[in-house]
Amino acid sequence: MNDYKTDIACIRLGNIHVIIVSCPGIAREFLIKQDAVFASRPTNWSSEYVSLGYRTTALAPYGEHWRKMKRVITNELVSPLKHQWLYGKREEEADNLVRYVYNKCKNGGLVDVREAAQHYDGNIIRKLFFSRRNFGKGREDGGPGFEEVEHEVMIATVDNPSNAVEWGLAEMLNQPELLKKATEELDSVVSKGRLVQESDFPKLNYVKACAREAFRLHPIVDFNVAHSSMSDTIVANLVLIEPSLNLITFGTGRRSCPGIMLGTSMVVMLFARLLNGFTCSVPPNEPCIDLSESEGGTIKAKPLLAFAKPRLLPEVYDIR
Numbered sequence: 001m002n003d004y005k006t007d008i009a010c011i012r013l014g015n016i017h018v019i020i021v022s023c024p025g026i027a028r029e030f031l032i033k034q035d036a037v038f039a040s041r042p043t044n045w046s047s048e049y050v051s052l053g054y055r056t057t058a059l060a061p062y063g064e065h066w067r068k069m070k071r072v073i074t075n076e077l078v079s080p081l082k083h084q085w086l087y088g089k090r091e092e093e094a095d096n097l098v099r100y101v102y103n104k105c106k107n108g109g110l111v112d113v114r115e116a117a118q119h120y121d122g123n124i125i126r127k128l129f130f131s132r133r134n135f136g137k138g139r140e141d142g143g144p145g146f147e148e149v150e151h152e153v154m155i156a157t158v159d160n161p162s163n164a165v166e167w168g169l170a171e172m173l174n175q176p177e178l179l180k181k182a183t184e185e186l187d188s189v190v191s192k193g194r195l196v197q198e199s200d201f202p203k204l205n206y207v208k209a210c211a212r213e214a215f216r217l218h219p220i221v222d223f224n225v226a227h228s229s230m231s232d233t234i235v236a237n238l239v240l241i242e243p244s245l246n247l248i249t250f251g252t253g254r255r256s257c258p259g260i261m262l263g264t265s266m267v268v269m270l271f272a273r274l275l276n277g278f279t280c281s282v283p284p285n286e287p288c289i290d291l292s293e294s295e296g297g298t299i300k301a302k303p304l305l306a307f308a309k310p311r312l313l314p315e316v317y318d319i320r
């Protein structure tokens with residue numbers, strides 16, 4: 001798009017017109033103003049295959065099946081009531097995350113942030129969907145057992161929050177002044193005598209800004225999940241409006257992400273617990289964190305390894 005100096009382009013693949021938009025203002029034209037027209041998904045062999053015949057929600061074309069699935073997810077799985085019900089379980093997992101990283105500190109201090117974050121996300125999602133934390137026995141140190149590792153494939157609900165935290169922390173480790181500001185905010189809101197809770201979130205503006213910046217710098221995918229038009233339309237009057245981060249991060253309109261509340265809670269909690277509970281730094285013998293992206297994707301090429309040291313009063317870590 002940069003090479004062609006354009007914010008919108010059309011590529012013809014056979015008899016399909018694929019329109020690519022790289023500017024938030026024009027994206028709003030498609031996703032807000034003309035949301036009803038662009039609320040379907042393209043049908044193609046790969047979508048049909050991975051969704052077992054469009055039986056999922058995200059890839060289903062607009063219609064009765066998608067409507068039912070979206071209603072079940074929105075009203076039953078991630079409704080405000082269910083979010084409240086899941087509160088205790090999210091807290092348990094936030095405690096488990098601290099316990100897990102604390103155990104790593106006792107064994108040299110090197111933490112695989114991707115593994116820790118994905119396991120935290122996976123445990124919450126399994127508790128929400130299956131009412132169970134582990135498929136197998138789990139591990140002594142609170143980490144994932146092999147059954148969890150096997151299941152934790154590229155599922156958006158697990159990967160999206162953990163990628164944001166991994167990228168955000170990686171960027172911050174290379175810019176320690178950002179880490180300092182975030183931990184100062186956490187110390188003033190939370191103190192060193194307890195662990196950060198969701199009730200602290202409204203006051204953690206700097207930590208939330210770091211999470212937003214991680215999504216801005218490293219969007220979850222190169223392209224949003226494709227939308228498909230259901231009738232002919234003209235996308236005109238391309239008035240450029242202020243970009244909104246929510247539009248970009250979780251989509252908007254009929255096809256927007258129903259997991260916005262849960263996803264946000266998980267991202268902010270991961271950031272807050274890791275930064276509040278531990279002094280994180282670039283591992284010894286490494287000059288800085290390598291910020292290369294995976295080939296053809298937006299995830300970090302190598303899992304983030306951080307060196308962690310407990311920074312709160314010792315009794316705070318006695319959480320089980």
Ligand code: HEM
Nearest residue numbers: 057058157160161225249250251252255256257258259263
């Ligand atoms: C940080 C976490 C997350 C991010 C950044 C994220 C982002 C997105 C984005 C960008 C879309 C596509 C929107 C569009 O097509 O315009 C989407 C769709 C979707 N997300 Fe999420 N998501 C997250 C977490 C979750 C969670 C926890 C759930 C679990 C309930 C979830 C369930 C879905 C579903 C079912 C769709 C398809 C919606 C549809 O096609 O109507 N997401 N998400």
